[in-house]
Amino acid sequence: MTAAEIVFTALGVVALGAGVCTVTTKQLVHAALWLVVSFGAVAGMYLVLTAEFVAWVQVLIYVGAIVVLLLFGIMLTRAPVGPSEGLNSRNRFAALLVAGSTAVVLVTLLWRGFRDARIELEPGGGSGDALGAAIFRQWVLPFEVLSVLLLAALVGAIVLSKSRADRGSRTPKEG
Amino acid sequence: MSVAYPAVFAALLFSVGVYGVLARRNAILVLMSAELMLNAVNINLVAFDMWLRDVLHGGQVLALFTIVIAAAEIGLGLAIVLLLFRDRGNIDVDRQDVLRESDLEAR
Amino acid sequence: MTVLAAQAIALPFLGALFGLLLGPWTTRRLAEVGLRASVPPVASVPPTEAPGSEAHVEAEPDVTGEAVPPEGRAAPGFAPGGGARGALGPVLYAVLPTVLTAGLTIVIGLGAWLDPGVRTAALTTIPTGGPDITVGLSVDGLAALLGVLVGLVALAVQVYSVAYMRDEPRYSSYAAFVSLFTAAMLLVVYASDLLVLYVGWEVMGICSYFLVGHHWEERTGSRAAVKAFLVTRVGDAGLLLGIIVLGLGAGSFDIATVLAKAPDLPSGTVLAAALLVLCGVAGKSALFPLHTWLPDAMAGPTPISALIHAATMVAAGVYLVARLYDVFLAAPAALAVLGLMAAVSMLGSACAALAQVDLKRVLAYSTISQLAVMAAGLAVGAKSAAMFHLVTHGAFKALLFLAAGCVIHAVGSNLLADMGGLAKAMPYTFGAMTIGYLALAGVPPTSGFFSKDAVLEHVQDTALRGGDLPGWASWAVYVSLLVTIALTAAYSTRAWLLTFLGPAREAHEAPGLMRWPVLLLAGVTLVLGFAGLGSAELRPHVAPAAMSLLFTVAGAAAVYYAWRDDPAKDPALRLGVLRRPFERAFYVDELYDRTIVGPVRLLARAVKGIDTHAVDGAVEASVPVTRFAGRLARLPQNGNPQTYLTGLLAGAVFLVLAVVALT
Numbered sequence: 047m048t049a050a051e052i053v054f055t056a057l058g059v060v061a062l063g064a065g066v067c068t069v070t071t072k073q074l075v076h077a078a079l080w081l082v083v084s085f086g087a088v089a090g091m092y093l094v095l096t097a098e099f100v101a102w103v104q105v106l107i108y109v110g111a112i113v114v115l116l117l118f119g120i121m122l123t124r125a126p127v128g129p130s131e132g133l134n135s136r137n138r139f140a141a142l143l144v145a146g147s148t149a150v151v152l153v154t155l156l157w158r159g160f161r162d163a164r165i166e167l168e169p170g171g172g173s174g175d176a177l178g179a180a181i182f183r184q185w186v187l188p189f190e191v192l193s194v195l196l197l198a199a200l201v202g203a204i205v206l207s208k209s210r211a212d213r214g215s216r217t218p219k220e221g
Numbered sequence: 222m223s224v225a226y227p228a229v230f231a232a233l234l235f236s237v238g239v240y241g242v243l244a245r246r247n248a249i250l251v252l253m254s255a256e257l258m259l260n261a262v263n264i265n266l267v268a269f270d271m272w273l274r275d276v277l278h279g280g281q282v283l284a285l286f287t288i289v290i291a292a293a294e295i296g297l298g299l300a301i302v303l304l305l306f307r308d309r310g311n312i313d314v315d316r317q318d319v320l321r322e323s324d325l326e327a328r
Numbered sequence: 329m330t331v332l333a334a335q336a337i338a339l340p341f342l343g344a345l346f347g348l349l350l351g352p353w354t355t356r357r358l359a360e361v362g363l364r365a366s367v368p369p370v371a372s373v374p375p376t377e378a379p380g381s382e383a384h385v386e387a388e389p390d391v392t393g394e395a396v397p398p399e400g401r402a403a404p405g406f407a408p409g410g411g412a413r414g415a416l417g418p419v420l421y422a423v424l425p426t427v428l429t430a431g432l433t434i435v436i437g438l439g440a441w442l443d444p445g446v447r448t449a450a451l452t453t454i455p456t457g458g459p460d461i462t463v464g465l466s467v468d469g470l471a472a473l474l475g476v477l478v479g480l481v482a483l484a485v486q487v488y489s490v491a492y493m494r495d496e497p498r499y500s501s502y503a504a505f506v507s508l509f510t511a512a513m514l515l516v517v518y519a520s521d522l523l524v525l526y527v528g529w530e531v532m533g534i535c536s537y538f539l540v541g542h543h544w545e546e547r548t549g550s551r552a553a554v555k556a557f558l559v560t561r562v563g564d565a566g567l568l569l570g571i572i573v574l575g576l577g578a579g580s581f582d583i584a585t586v587l588a589k590a591p592d593l594p595s596g597t598v599l600a601a602a603l604l605v606l607c608g609v610a611g612k613s614a615l616f617p618l619h620t621w622l623p624d625a626m627a628g629p630t631p632i633s634a635l636i637h638a639a640t641m642v643a644a645g646v647y648l649v650a651r652l653y654d655v656f657l658a659a660p661a662a663l664a665v666l667g668l669m670a671a672v673s674m675l676g677s678a679c680a681a682l683a684q685v686d687l688k689r690v691l692a693y694s695t696i697s698q699l700a701v702m703a704a705g706l707a708v709g710a711k712s713a714a715m716f717h718l719v720t721h722g723a724f725k726a727l728l729f730l731a732a733g734c735v736i737h738a739v740g741s742n743l744l745a746d747m748g749g750l751a752k753a754m755p756y757t758f759g760a761m762t763i764g765y766l767a768l769a770g771v772p773p774t775s776g777f778f779s780k781d782a783v784l785e786h787v788q789d790t791a792l793r794g795g796d797l798p799g800w801a802s803w804a805v806y807v808s809l810l811v812t813i814a815l816t817a818a819y820s821t822r823a824w825l826l827t828f829l830g831p832a833r834e835a836h837e838a839p840g841l842m843r844w845p846v847l848l849l850a851g852v853t854l855v856l857g858f859a860g861l862g863s864a865e866l867r868p869h870v871a872p873a874a875m876s877l878l879f880t881v882a883g884a885a886a887v888y889y890a891w892r893d894d895p896a897k898d899p900a901l902r903l904g905v906l907r908r909p910f911e912r913a914f915y916v917d918e919l920y921d922r923t924i925v926g927p928v929r930l931l932a933r934a935v936k937g938i939d940t941h942a943v944d945g946a947v948e949a950s951v952p953v954t955r956f957a958g959r960l961a962r963l964p965q966n967g968n969p970q971t972y973l974t975g976l977l978a979g980a981v982f983l984v985l986a987v988v989a990l991t
Contacts, residue, residue, distance in 0.1 A: 050222045058230035065234055065257050069241030074249065081253050088234075088260050095227065097267045100284050104263075107288050112256065112295050119249045119299040123306045134244050135315040137970045141243030144978045149236035151984055153229050160224035165272045167222060172267070172281055180278040181285070192286055199293035206300035243974050314970055321967020 050167060054094045061087035072129040074120050078113055085109050095165070097172030227268035235261035248302045248312040252295060259291045329439050330449035330465045333518040336432040336475065337465075337511050340482070343425030344507035347418045351500040354417030419490055422503035426479075426486045426510060433472075433479030433514070440472035448520050448584065459575045462582050466520035470715060474517045474647055477722045478640050480852070482510040484845035485635040488730055491841035492631055492737065502542055506635065509535035513640050517647065522571045522581045525648075529567070529612070532644065533560050536636050540628040552627040559621040563611015567648075570604030573597060574655065587654040595659065602655055602662030605648065606669075613645025613699045616673040620917050622696055623680075626688040630736060633688060634729030638695050639722035646702045646718055650711055657709075657796070664801045667707030671808040674700035676914055678815035682822065683900045683910035686742045687732050690823050693913070694768060695725055697812060701783055704805045709796055710786030712865050717779035720856050724767035724776055727849035731761040734838035734846060735827060744823065744898070748830035754837050758828050760850040765824045767853050769817040769880050775857035777876075778868060782860065784809060785872040813876055817883030822899050825887070830895045 064084035068077045085108040092101035170176065181189055234257060241254025263284040270280025306312050346354075450464030467475075486506060493499050512535060515528030534557075541553025575581040577597045578589040590598060609615065614622040625637050636642070649656060649666070656663050674697045681693035698721045705714030734757040739746055751758045767776030790797060791806035837843070860866035890899040900907055909915065964971065 048222060051226055054222065054226050054230075058226070058233075061260075062230065062233055062237065065237040065241075068257065069237055069245060069250070069254055074247065077250055077253060081256065084234075084257065085260065088264060091227065091230070091264060092267055095267050095271050097271065097281055097284075100263075100267055100281050100288075103285055103288055107292050108256070108260075111292055115295055115299055116249060116253060119252075119302055122303055123249065123312050125247070125249075132313075133247055133250060135246040135313075135968075135970055137315065137968070137974055138244040140971070140974045140978075141240050144243060144974055144981065145236045145240035147981050147985075148239050148977065149233055151981055151988070152232035152235065155984075155988065156228035156232055157225050160228050163224040163272060165222045165224055165268065166274075167271070171271060171274070172278075177278055177281055177285070180282055184277050185282050188286065192289055196289065196293050199297050203296045203300040206297070206304050239977060243970055243977070315968045317969065318967025321965060 050094055054091060057087045057090040057094065060084075061091065072131070072133060073127075074125045074130070074133070075117070075127060078116050078120065081116070082109055082113050085113070092172075094167075095172070096167050096169055099172055099174045099177045101172075224268060224272050227264050231261040231264040231268070233261075234258075234264070246313045246315055248305065248314055249299075251314060252298045252302070255298075256291060256295065259287060263287055329436055329447045329467050330518075332432050332436050332439075333465045333467055333475070333514070334451075336429045336436065336479070337514045337518065339425040339429045339432070339511075340507040340514070341511035343421050344504040344511065347421030347500055347507060348504040351418035351421055351504075354420065356417075358416050358420075418500035418503050422507055423486050423490065425507060426483050429510065429514070430479035430483040433475040436467060437472045437476040440467060440469050444469055446584070450520070459578075459580050461523050462521045463524060464520040464582075465518040466584070467518060470647075470650060471517050473715065473719060474643070475514060477643075477719050478510065478513050478517060481635060481639040481722060481726045481849075482506070482513075484726065484730065484849055485631045488634075488733070488842050488845040489629075489631045491839045492733055493629065496629075498542070502539070502629070505535050505538050506632075509539070509636060509641070513644065516644050520583055522575060522583060522586065525583070525651075526568060526571055529608075529644065529648075530564065532636075532641050533557065533564065533612075536560070536625070536641055539632040539636060540625045542629055542632065543627065546627070548624075548627045552621075552624040556621040556625045559618050560611040563608045563618050565607070566604045567608025567611075570601045570606075570608065573601040573604060574652075577601065583651065587652070590655045590658045593658065598655060599659040599661055602652075602659040603665065605652060605655070606662060606666060609645035609649055609666075609703075610669060611645070612648075613642050613703070614673075614696045615645070615669045615700060615703060616676065617669070619673060619677065619696050620913075620920060623684075623689050623692040623913070626686070626692050626742075630688065630729060630733030633691070634726045634733070637692065638725035638729050642695060642699055643702075643718050643722055646699060646706065646714065649703070649706050650715055653706070653711055656706075660796050663707050663709075664797055666703055667797055667801045667805045670700040670703035670707055671805045672700075673697065674704065674812040675808040675815075678812045678819065679906075679910045680913040681819040682815060683903060683907050685744055685898075685911070687735065687744055687747065687823060687827065688729075688742050690744075690819060691725070691728055691732060694816065694819065697816065698725065698768070701780065701809065701812065704787060704809055705783035707797060707805060708787050708790040708802060710783055710865075712863065713779065713782035713786050716860050716866050717783050720767065720775035720779040720853070723849055723856055724764050724774070724853040727760060727846060727853050728764040728768065730842070730846045730849065731757050731764060734842055735761070737838060737842070738835040744826045747827045747833075749828070749832040750835055751828040752832050753835040756843050756847060757838060760846045761827070762824065763850045763853055765820040769820040769884065770813060770876055771880060772873075772877075773854070773857065775853050775855075777873075778857035778860045778866065780813070781868045781873050781876055782866045784813070784876050785869055788872050788875075810875070810879055814879040814883035817880040818887045821884040821887040822891070825891050825895075826898065 061084050064080045064087060067080040068084060071077050071080060085104060089101040089104040089109075092098070092104060238254045238256075238258030238261060241257060242251055245251050245254060266280040266284040266287070268280075270278060270284075273280070302312050305317070309317070446466060446468040448464060448466035450462045452463050454461040454463065486503065489499075489503065489506065493502055496502060509532060512528045512531035516525050516532065519525035519528060537553050537557040540556050541550050543549035544553070571581070574586050574590075577593045578586040580586065580589075607618075611618045622637055622642065626633055628637075656666070677693040677696035677700070681690050681697065684690045684693060698717070702714045702717050702721070705711075705717060734754065735747060735750060736742055738750070738754060738757075741747075763774060767774035770777045770780040772778075787802070787806050787809050789795070791799075791802040795802060797805070838846070887899050890902045891897075900910075903910060912918070964975065
């Protein structure tokens with residue numbers, strides 16, 4: 047077991063543990079915070095895999111933007127800040143069964159399939175330099191399409207969040 | 222480094238996400254669990270990109286795109302959740318059952 | 329002449345049709361033109377109603393009669409509403425065609441007598457792919473003779489019924505069925521083709537069913553009708569098979585062709601056909617194994633008993649044997665069976681007649697007995713004698729039944745115990761019935777003496793000198809015939825004594841319309857016997873005549889002395905322990921009940937049980953099963969997206985597992 051593998055395993059365990067806490071905790075806000083830990087650990091795993099640009103993007107967007115959005119959502123839905131019962135549905139045991147079997151199947155398959163494959167970790171493969179060149183040379187069209195998708199999502203989110211009362215109360219005075 | 226490490230951890234993280242999606246009642250927690258699953262996918266994308274030494278960096282680029290799409294998704298999802306909250310007064314997924322067989326309770 | 333025969337068949341048929349459809353309408357039309365002399369008021373039915381409003385009249389005769397009092401109401405004694413008196417139309421449609429038919433049959437009879445020979449004509453031939461069916465008639469001496477009998481008896485019965493069924497609300501359907509029956513019987517008599525004959529035979533059967541069940545409101549009436557229908561149907565099934573065997577064997581259903589080819593057919597075929605035809609004969613003519621329906625059929629109106637169950641329909645079986653006689657000659661074993669059936673029938677039913685308490689049942693059992701005498705005559709080869717007896721029996725038994733109808737009409741009961749001492753009150757009926765009983769017992773110079781003597785002579789001849797029959801069979805027939813003669817005299821005397829003698833009793837003589845047919849038949853009964861003197865074959869001989877007279881006198885004297893000691897007591901009581909089995913006709917009905925009716929009912933109940941519990945149960949159980957399955961299937965459809973998603977992912981995992989496991 048190499049040093050990279052040890053570090054990767056430690057980060058993986060942190061990410062997994064934080065994930066498990068996220069899906070089991072009884073406090074909504076704690077779940078969001080555990081998610082930050084998990085995302086951070088995943089960003090560390092990207093670093094170990096020498097994908098530094100993806101790691102920073104992960105920290106920026108996931109930890110910076112998405113978790114903040116989620117926290118806003120929690121607040122806007124007036125969720126209690128303390129521990130609350132009933133965050134889990136009655137479906138929990140079936141969920142455990144399905145998740146467990148998914149894990150068993152996937153782990154078994156991947157372990158059998160990639161036990162002997164090895165990654166030669168060389169720095170530079172995931173730098174901003176390399177990725178910027180790839181995106182703006184080869185992947186520029188998907189990139190632009192993605193910007194349109196983001197715009198559409200932005201407009202959609204605004205339209206959806208506008209309350210019905212706002213739409214209904216639009217009067218000639220305002221317009 | 223063996224490919225099995227990132228693959229196995231991604232699979233486990235994905236399963237945790239599956240559990241969260243299926244077991245959580247609060248819609249925002251379900252969205253969080255979905256993010257966990259997306260992260261697991263991203264780990265795989267990056268790991269296999271590194272393993273294959275892709276000159277185009279397709280895996281990493283796709284991981285970036287996925288992160289962007291996830292951000293868009295979380296925006297839209299939260300908008301829907303807020304709408305739902307305004308409409309129904311709660312965001313429990315297992316109570317949004319207007320599609321059920323309507324006289325099931327009566328019997 | 330066949331044209332006349334066709335008209336004789338068609339007339340009563342049309343009479344039946346018009347009587348049923350247009351009877352009430354005609355009554356109203358006649359009333360409008362003033363022909364209502366003794367006819368009260370079907371006119372109270374609104375004239376706008378359709379001709380089929382008979383049902384309306386039947387349903388509430390009294391109400392309509394009371395509601396609109398017509399002019400005719402003033403005259404006393406009128407039954408309001410329906411009934412023969414209230415319906416001139418049906419009466420006309422019933423009597424007029426019968427009069428014409430009787431005239432036609434007499435013309436045919438005279439023609440056949442003056443110019444003997446067979447006349448055949450066919451209307452059309454129906455190709456069947458197998459033997460063709462010829463729709464045609466044929467008239468020979470035998471058919472002409474029986475035609476005259478049928479025509480005259482039908483006429484007598486129709487006229488008699490006008491008076492007898494006076495107060496009957498369903499007179500018009502009754503008269504129509506009598507007419508239809510007459511047509512069918514004439515079709516049987518004149519048919520030249522076996523299948524045409526069978527058609528007439530079955531129409532007779534259904535008419536008999538309807539007429540026996542005329543009083544279907546009473547349980548006995550409907551039960552007797554069903555019993556008569558079912559028992560004769562058992563025989564008819566055999567007859568149809570027999571006809572098919574004969575037709576296929578001979579390659580034709582034409583009677584003349586069949587008779588011509590009968591001796592050349594394989595003996596097995598002929599024997600099978602003859603035995604199958606005998607089934608039908610036994611059913612229709614009430615011979616031993618299938619005789620049980622006839623006494624019960626007496627639940628029908630008395631004129632029906634006279635027409636169908638004494639003079640004509642039951643004679644059809646014997647007539648059929650005579651018609652197909654060459655077939656039976658080709659199969660002597662069948663003749664022996666016929667002889668044994670006849671011997672058992674005549675002896676058993678004569679014993680039964682001796683102990684009956686119901687006058688009509690006495691006559692019914694005597695009919696079985698006399699039919700068996702004819703069958704015995706046929707069995708020993710005395711075809712002419714048997715036919716002679718058939719004709720005389722038709723006359724005197726019709727006379728007896730019609731006269732018994734007069735008595736029943738006057739007394740209001742069928743039971744012998746309610747009768748007695750009627751000789752003074754009903755002189756005409758007394759005289760006529762005495763003649764009838766004398767003929768039944770075979771006392772000279774009545775017709776019964778001559779015909780029975782002719783049969784006896786042939787039977788004696790066969791027994792003593794041998795013939796077609798095996799010796800033991802002919803001796804059995806001979807001995808039972810002699811005993812039957814004594815028993816016949818005995819039960820005739822008993823019925824006569826119990827009806828007319830003894831302490832005198834008040835009663836009224838029958839009305840004219842009933843009296844005249846009886847007197848006419850009495851006259852015929854008296855003189856018909858002398859017709860037999862023209863033929864050497866039928867002329868009485870001293871030895872058998874003396875023998876027969878000896879037995880007759882012995883039987884009659886025994887009953888008379890038994891009665892003289894105590895006129896109020898039934899002579900049948902002297903029979904002691906034998907009386908009970910005699911009265912129940914040797915428990916044959918009970919035997920059939922146990923062995924056939926019971927198991928069939930059990931089977932029917934089992935089938936019904938299987939139907940209600942297994943078949944219906946399966947159908948009905950499918951409803952809750954389907955409902956339960958539906959409830960199970962809609963359980964996952966609970967609207968919760970999480971469960972849907974769980975199912976989806978579980979399915980995906982399962983598919984992956986399956987792929988891994990299978991590859």
